[in-house]
Amino acid sequence: MSNNQSAGEKSFLYNAVLLIYPFLLAYYPIFALRNHNIIYVDISAILRSLILVTAGTMIIGAVAFSFLRDTERSSIITSLIILWFLSYGHVYNQLEITAGSPIRHRYLIGASLLLLLLVTVLVLKKDQAVRVLSQFLAIVSILLMATVIYESVRYDVGVYRATAAARQEQVLDTSSQGSEDQPDFYLIILDGYTRSDVLKARFEYDNASLVQGLNELGFYVANCGQSNYASTKLSLVSAMYVDYIQNFIEEGMVLPPLETSPVNETLKSLSYQTITFENRASGQFDLKEDIRLSRNQTTFGNFVLRGGINEFETMMVDTTFLRFVVDAELIPGFDQDSLQEWEQWEHYYQTQYILTELKNLPETPGPIFVYAHIMVPHSPYIFAPDGSYRHTTDPIDGYRSNVQFIDNQLPSILQTIIEKSNPTPIIIVMGDHGPATRRTITKEMRMATLNAYLVNDAAKAQLYPSITPVNAFRIILNSHYGGTFPMLEDVSYYAYKPSELPDAETIVSDCQTTR
Numbered sequence: 063m064s065n066n067q068s069a070g071e072k073s074f075l076y077n078a079v080l081l082i083y084p085f086l087l088a089y090y091p092i093f094a095l096r097n098h099n100i101i102y103v104d105i106s107a108i109l110r111s112l113i114l115v116t117a118g119t120m121i122i123g124a125v126a127f128s129f130l131r132d133t134e135r136s137s138i139i140t141s142l143i144i145l146w147f148l149s150y151g152h153v154y155n156q157l158e159i160t161a162g163s164p165i166r167h168r169y170l171i172g173a174s175l176l177l178l179l180l181v182t183v184l185v186l187k188k189d190q191a192v193r194v195l196s197q198f199l200a201i202v203s204i205l206l207m208a209t210v211i212y213e214s215v216r217y218d219v220g221v222y223r224a225t226a227a228a229r230q231e232q233v234l235d236t237s238s239q240g241s242e243d244q245p246d247f248y249l250i251i252l253d254g255y256t257r258s259d260v261l262k263a264r265f266e267y268d269n270a271s272l273v274q275g276l277n278e279l280g281f282y283v284a285n286c287g288q289s290n291y292a293s294t295k296l297s298l299v300s301a302m303y304v305d306y307i308q309n310f311i312e313e314g315m316v317l318p319p320l321e322t323s324p325v326n327e328t329l330k331s332l333s334y335q336t337i338t339f340e341n342r343a344s345g346q347f348d349l350k351e352d353i354r355l356s357r358n359q360t361t362f363g364n365f366v367l368r369g370g371i372n373e374f375e376t377m378m379v380d381t382t383f384l385r386f387v388v389d390a391e392l393i394p395g396f397d398q399d400s401l402q403e404w405e406q407w408e409h410y411y412q413t414q415y416i417l418t419e420l421k422n423l424p425e426t427p428g429p430i431f432v433y434a435h436i437m438v439p440h441s442p443y444i445f446a447p448d449g450s451y452r453h454t455t456d457p458i459d460g461y462r463s464n465v466q467f468i469d470n471q472l473p474s475i476l477q478t479i480i481e482k483s484n485p486t487p488i489i490i491v492m493g494d495h496g497p498a499t500r501r502t503i504t505k506e507m508r509m510a511t512l513n514a515y516l517v518n519d520a521a522k523a524q525l526y527p528s529i530t531p532v533n534a535f536r537i538i539l540n541s542h543y544g545g546t547f548p549m550l551e552d553v554s555y556y557a558y559k560p561s562e563l564p565d566a567e568t569i570v571s572d573c574q575t576t577r
Contacts, residue, residue: 079200080137080200081137083200084141084144085116086206086207087141087199087203088116088119089115090207091148091381092115093211095374095378095381096108097210097214099374100213103374107372107375110375111374115148118147119140122140123136123137126139134193134196135185137199138199139182141199141203142178146174147382147383148382150170150174152381153170154385155380155381157170167390221318223315224311224316224318243485244334244428244429245485245486246428246432246483246488247432247487248423248434248488248490249431249433249434249492250489250491251434251493252438252491252492252512253439253440253494254438254440255468255492256493256497256510256511257288257496258273259285259286260507261462261465264497264507265462266462271469272469273285279473281489281515281516282516282522284513284525284527285573286527286573287510287511287529288510288552288569288571289530290531290554291307291558292495292505292508292509292555292558293558294494295317295559296559296563297494299318299323301531301535302324303323303325304539305532306553307560308563308564311560313564315560316560319348320349321348321350324539325535329429332429333429334428334429334430335352335427336349336352336353336433337354337431338351338355338434338435339354339356339419339434339435341412341416347435355415356415357411379401407451409444410445413438413445416436421475421478439461439467440464440498442460443459445463445467445468446463447463447466448467457497476489487516488516489516490515490534492511493511496508496510505556506569518542521537521540524537527573528552528571528573530554532552533552537549554569554570554571555569
């Protein structure tokens with residue numbers, strides 16, 4: 063190979079790096095923020111942010127090159143502008159924390175733009191500085207992306223280890239069971255729905271009509287039911303793995319996905335088709351579903367490009383220069399109140415969509431496993447009892463109103479599902495935890511939840527008033543799918559995340575049980 067060819071290849075590679083590293087620097091804040099919240103944010107939640115940042119980087123790079131006609135200089139200018147834009151909110155928030163009070167945007171903008179201008183002048187005038195800064199930014203961009211990739215891979219390895227440990231749990235032999243006559247299985251999570259006695263005592267609301275309606279449909283309602291853990295993630299992982307988390311993962315390990323749980327693997331082995339719904343919490347769980355339903359569904363599958371701003375995008379707004387744009391209300395309709403309302407309306411429409419579609423699912427060729435996570439009565443409190451949109455920040459009135467809304471909707475939905483299904487489906491309606499913990503909400507109230515089960519007679523005979531999901535799911539797997547899980551002691555741990563499990567307080571209910 064000639065020296066000219068070698069030099070040409072080096073020049074091509076160097077120019078390729080010059081073109082790529084501004085994008086790496088632009089992507090880093092997005093992936094870093096996602097890694098910081100990796101338990102709750104799946105990759106689909108960041109897609110729109112990646113698309114917008116890619117488009118912005120391309121536009122800024124094209125404009126810079128049109129003026130400078132120099133790849134090195136335009137890449138540097140592009141990178142500096144992108145870094146300034148994406149880091150502004152972080153700097154503002156940190157200064158606010160340090161100072162103990164909000165600072166004026168004009169001071170931070172003035173100082174940061176002056177610094178950006180000085181660096182730009184230096185870049186434009188000194189060739190040696192251009193080469194050094196260009197190489198520095200290229201190396202930094204690669205190291206930063208390597209860091210976030212490493213963090214992501216480390217989490218994935220942790221999930222793999224937790225999954226391997228969890229798979230040591232009992233696996234059901236379903237080879238002798240046919241799938242044609244298997245009942246459809248509905249797991250309906252009413253996020254934050256508490257127990258009847260707590261509704262009366264704290265929220266001055268009687269949900270007797272809901273309980274009566276469930277009983278008339280054949281449900282067993284555990285009047286003293288509790289959750290096993292205080293948070294959604296822990297509660298649902300333990301239920302689907304039909305065991306206490308401490309029993310199947312070691313201290314310091316991450317939680318395994320729902321995909322490999324005994325419940326999901328049993329249903330998969332029987333050719334169940336898994337159906338889930340897009341919602342504000344869908345990024346927390348991975349069932350590797352066959353169908354994910356969304357009112358904004360596109361050809362991108364789980365990647366929803368339309369619809370209101372999601373929780374991750376709200377964090378992006380708060381940590382970038384958009385924080386100033388929002389605070390200053392520079393764009394009509396792009397302020398804190400409008401963004402919040404946009405997000406809440408999206409939640410409102412998506413909830414209505416889930417409730418409507420549930421009634422149509424029995425028409426799907428079965429058997430099907432439906433995982434419907436409905437973020438009601440969880441905040442935001444935007445549902446009036448009649449189903450209209452009504453936002454309130456009052457935690458008592460808002461929670462009660464959300465409960466009334468879902469109480470008015472649920473019985474007719476369940477009745478339709480049952481009437482359209484043959485054979486009678488398995489339906490679990492449960493709260494994953496109680497109301498949000500405030501000064502007036504005790505730990506006992508947090509653990510108190512709605513627990514209602516439509517199951518076969520063999521399973522129903524084994525249910526009892528104080529049952530928790532771990533044992534309820536064991537009974538269902540035993541009675542419907544030939545499992546041999548022994549019953550465990552019903553324990554409620556006041557823990558929100560895995561790191562709290564070793565020292566978690568156990569919450570004993572003082573609920574008066576009645577059969």
